[in-house]
Amino acid sequence: MSTTASSTASSTAIERRQISSSYLGEDFRLLSWLTTTDHKRIAVLYLVSITLFFFVGGTAAAFMRWNLISPDGMLRSDETYNRLFTMHGVIMVWFFLVPSIPVTLGNFCIPLMIGARDLAFPRINLLSWYLFVTAGMVVLYALFVGGVDVGWTFYPPLSTNYSNGYVLLAAIAIFVAGFSSIATGLNFIVTIHTLRAPGMTWTRLPVFVWSHYATSLLYVLATPVLAMTMVLLFFERLFRTGVFDARNGGDLLLFQHMFWFYSHPAVYIMILPGMGVVSEIIPCFSHKKLFGYDFVVWCSMAIAVIAFFVWGHHMFVSGQSLYASVVFSLMSYAVAVPSAIKVFNWIGTMHKGFIRFDAPMLYAIGFIGLFTSGGLTGLWLACLAADVHLSQTYFVVAHFHYVMVGGMVSAFFGGLHFWWPKITGRLYPEMWGRAAALIIFIGFNMTFAPQYILGYTGMPRRYASYPPQYQVLNVMSSAGASVLALGYLLPLFYLPWSLFRGPRSVANPWDATGLEWQTSSPPPTVNFYATPIVTWDPYDYKEPERQEQLDYHG
Amino acid sequence: MADSPPPTGSVLTVPPEFQYGSIFRQGEAAITGMWLFLAQECLFFGGLFLSWIYCRYWNIAGFDAGSADAQVWIGSINTGILVTSSFVYAMALACIQGGRVRFMTILLGVVAALGIAFLCLKGYEWHLDFADHTWVLDPDFKVKGALEGGAKLFWSFYWISTVLHAAHMTVGIGLVAYVIMCARQGRFSATYHTPVEVVGIYWSFVDVVWLILWPLIYLIGRAS
Numbered sequence: 001m002s003t004t005a006s007s008t009a010s011s012t013a014i015e016r017r018q019i020s021s022s023y024l025g026e027d028f029r030l031l032s033w034l035t036t037t038d039h040k041r042i043a044v045l046y047l048v049s050i051t052l053f054f055f056v057g058g059t060a061a062a063f064m065r066w067n068l069i070s071p072d073g074m075l076r077s078d079e080t081y082n083r084l085f086t087m088h089g090v091i092m093v094w095f096f097l098v099p100s101i102p103v104t105l106g107n108f109c110i111p112l113m114i115g116a117r118d119l120a121f122p123r124i125n126l127l128s129w130y131l132f133v134t135a136g137m138v139v140l141y142a143l144f145v146g147g148v149d150v151g152w153t154f155y156p157p158l159s160t161n162y163s164n165g166y167v168l169l170a171a172i173a174i175f176v177a178g179f180s181s182i183a184t185g186l187n188f189i190v191t192i193h194t195l196r197a198p199g200m201t202w203t204r205l206p207v208f209v210w211s212h213y214a215t216s217l218l219y220v221l222a223t224p225v226l227a228m229t230m231v232l233l234f235f236e237r238l239f240r241t242g243v244f245d246a247r248n249g250g251d252l253l254l255f256q257h258m259f260w261f262y263s264h265p266a267v268y269i270m271i272l273p274g275m276g277v278v279s280e281i282i283p284c285f286s287h288k289k290l291f292g293y294d295f296v297v298w299c300s301m302a303i304a305v306i307a308f309f310v311w312g313h314h315m316f317v318s319g320q321s322l323y324a325s326v327v328f329s330l331m332s333y334a335v336a337v338p339s340a341i342k343v344f345n346w347i348g349t350m351h352k353g354f355i356r357f358d359a360p361m362l363y364a365i366g367f368i369g370l371f372t373s374g375g376l377t378g379l380w381l382a383c384l385a386a387d388v389h390l391s392q393t394y395f396v397v398a399h400f401h402y403v404m405v406g407g408m409v410s411a412f413f414g415g416l417h418f419w420w421p422k423i424t425g426r427l428y429p430e431m432w433g434r435a436a437a438l439i440i441f442i443g444f445n446m447t448f449a450p451q452y453i454l455g456y457t458g459m460p461r462r463y464a465s466y467p468p469q470y471q472v473l474n475v476m477s478s479a480g481a482s483v484l485a486l487g488y489l490l491p492l493f494y495l496p497w498s499l500f501r502g503p504r505s506v507a508n509p510w511d512a513t514g515l516e517w518q519t520s521s522p523p524p525t526v527n528f529y530a531t532p533i534v535t536w537d538p539y540d541y542k543e544p545e546r547q548e549q550l551d552y553h554g
Numbered sequence: 555m556a557d558s559p560p561p562t563g564s565v566l567t568v569p570p571e572f573q574y575g576s577i578f579r580q581g582e583a584a585i586t587g588m589w590l591f592l593a594q595e596c597l598f599f600g601g602l603f604l605s606w607i608y609c610r611y612w613n614i615a616g617f618d619a620g621s622a623d624a625q626v627w628i629g630s631i632n633t634g635i636l637v638t639s640s641f642v643y644a645m646a647l648a649c650i651q652g653g654r655v656r657f658m659t660i661l662l663g664v665v666a667a668l669g670i671a672f673l674c675l676k677g678y679e680w681h682l683d684f685a686d687h688t689w690v691l692d693p694d695f696k697v698k699g700a701l702e703g704g705a706k707l708f709w710s711f712y713w714i715s716t717v718l719h720a721a722h723m724t725v726g727i728g729l730v731a732y733v734i735m736c737a738r739q740g741r742f743s744a745t746y747h748t749p750v751e752v753v754g755i756y757w758s759f760v761d762v763v764w765l766i767l768w769p770l771i772y773l774i775g776r777a778s
Contacts, residue, residue, distance in 0.1 A: 111573075118573040120583045186590045194583040195573060224594045228601030231714065239690055241710035243605055248703040249613040258601055526572070
């Protein structure tokens with residue numbers, strides 16, 4: 001933080017003037033926020049909304065972990081437990097993870113990174129937020145007032161014939177939220193195609209932009225299949241049409257195929273943006289060019305394409321054709337290759353870099369470790385024989401939480417800290433940032449590492465009670481969850497505090513090379529007063545410190 | 555016409571939205587956006603067609619029994635109407651490309667009228683279908699016995715797909731009306747008419763969806 005400490009009194013005065021002319025200072029009225037088409041303000045609206053959903057979904061998880069302290073369950077009824085894990089899954093998947101990084105950091109940074117004044121369709125951007133909020137209110141009503149107990153996967157016949165909850169409303173909410181995602185993805189793709197500044201060629205795009213391009217393809221091409229699945233589910237439940245009911249000539253597995261045709265690509269929606277964030281943070285805090293830019297970019301695109309051909313690995317034990325399973329298994333191994341290449345690239349970037357351990361970097365390093373663990377255990381599950389044993393156990397729960405929470409949520413927090421000075425014009429307290437990053441890393445491993453063992457030794461997921469021999473590991477996991485919760489609560493206090501009391505940030509507090517750091521912090525409404533002309537490659541980090549460091553060490 | 559349209563072939567200077575460098579770049583963005591939206595629509599309807607064909611594969615006799623009661627003459631007239639409407643729309647686009655705003659407005663009026671005719675016929679067909687006891691919840695459902703399940707599946711797909719298609723048609727008619735309104739305000743010229751093109755792409759897509767529904771509903775059952 002030496003760069004900020006060196007800011008003089010006169011530059012502070014300039015900064016103050018810039019803030020009053022920034023997108024934040026333009027108009028404080030609520031109506032101006034609710035009718036804004038500025039991508040930066042919409043990003044802030046989204047940030048507030050998804051933070052709310054994150055803590056609602058997190059509270060549900062906290063109650064689940066509390067229930068599992070005792071083998072017989074601490075909650076009044078198993079029904080309550082079923083509703084809790086449905087609430088946790090539905091909210092965390094569709095109302096936090098799927099939108100998370102793209103709608104907040106992506107919305108804020110993509111136009112800035114490519115030198116544009118806004119997204120291609122600013123009004124559609126606002127519409128997507130309204131769709132999201134509408135869907136969010138409907139889903140909260142369905143989950144809290146009616147209760148839904150079918151799990152986030154909505155498998156029939158439970159969801160169509162037997163469950164008593166507000167499944168119809170939840171299906172409508174997911175349908176609407178899907179179109180919010182589609183609007184965002186469409187907007188990003190068109191923006192990246194048409195609004196790049198002069199000189200910002202495709203090979204000069206930051207990896208963050210590339211990974212959002214890949215994510216947007218998944219948004220636009222996978223989400224409509226979920227929408228149709230929800231339409232069919234809706235009619236099935238309302239009118240007993242029989243599409244998913246073998247008694248009328250339909251097929252249960254058809255639902256699973258269609259659901260996972262969306263939901264597996266959605267898993268990559270939930271990790272690709274995180275990979276983009278990490279690819280920005282690591283070169284910056286290693287002060288070194290990203291190792292193998294081309295490979296990272298093409299791996300993002302490869303993941304987006306292969307993502308469409310692996311859905312069947314969720315159905316190895318469903319009774320689908322064994323030959324299909326073999327192909328899906330091989331494809332699932334294949335998708336691990338580009339993911340692994342990226343991990344090597346990030347480590348290669350850090351190798352012999354001049355590494356600073358600021359909070360964003362701590363999150364990014366945590367991401368690499370946790371994502372690697374989650375990714376490698378995914379290979380166990382892609383293995384046909386191993387999956388028969390591990391399917392529907394806590395091993396799966398631990399696996400995808402390592403990717404989704406250890407990976408994506410870490411990347412989200414890392415990115416939020418990284419771009420916080422740009423978004424707010426203020427610096428967060430670095431000591432608290434680092435403490436929270438460490439607490440989250442430790443708490444996360446305490447929570448989910450025991451679940452690998454629980455699942456491997458046979459504890460099934462989605463049960464409110466369990467045999468007593470699993471209690472020790474369950475109590476360890478619940479204890480870890482309380483540490484994790486503390487880690488997640490800390491930023492809720494120090495980030496808002498920094499809005500009012502944090503030191504003002506200069507335009508480029510991290511010495512980063514991206515175009516977004518060249519405009520003031522916070523940026524003016526038009527982003528750049530003069531359209532920038534790009535003449536340099538991405539991650540153009542000079543290494544002056546390298547020589548000094550070598551001299552120092554002799 | 556009360557308002558006077560601008561003289562044909564005039565070059566209007568339309569300012570682009572603030573984020574675009576030029577009106578041409580803005581037009582590119584709008585057309586790219588519409589194609590992407592239609593890619594999304596392909597996957598949306600694709601899920602429906604996949605389920606339809608998959609369920610038919612397991613219940614051919616039941617689907618044929620259901621399809622036998624579909625009003626093939628209305629469906630076929632509607633097919634003709636839609637294909638004609640897309641042809642007229644293409645003519646309208648050619649007109650504006652030549653700067654003939656007024657002629658384009660008239661042709662787009664024909665397109666909207668054809669769209670409304672489609673919806674009216676569709677409404678009449680739904681009325682006949684209801685009277686024919688083909689609604690899936692009808693206690694007196696038309697097909698009985700072993701084929702009842704398959705026939706009900708067919709009619710479920712029929713109702714879901716025709717309602718979704720009619721919703722898309724309604725949106726399309728609204729968009730055509732909007733384009734007519736803009737044209738009458740003199741916003742389009744030979745050099746700038748992106749909304750005409752964008753709405754045209756959408757209109758033709760909805761048409762193509764019907765070209766898949768027509769054989770699925772009326773023809774395959776009769777042919778097999």
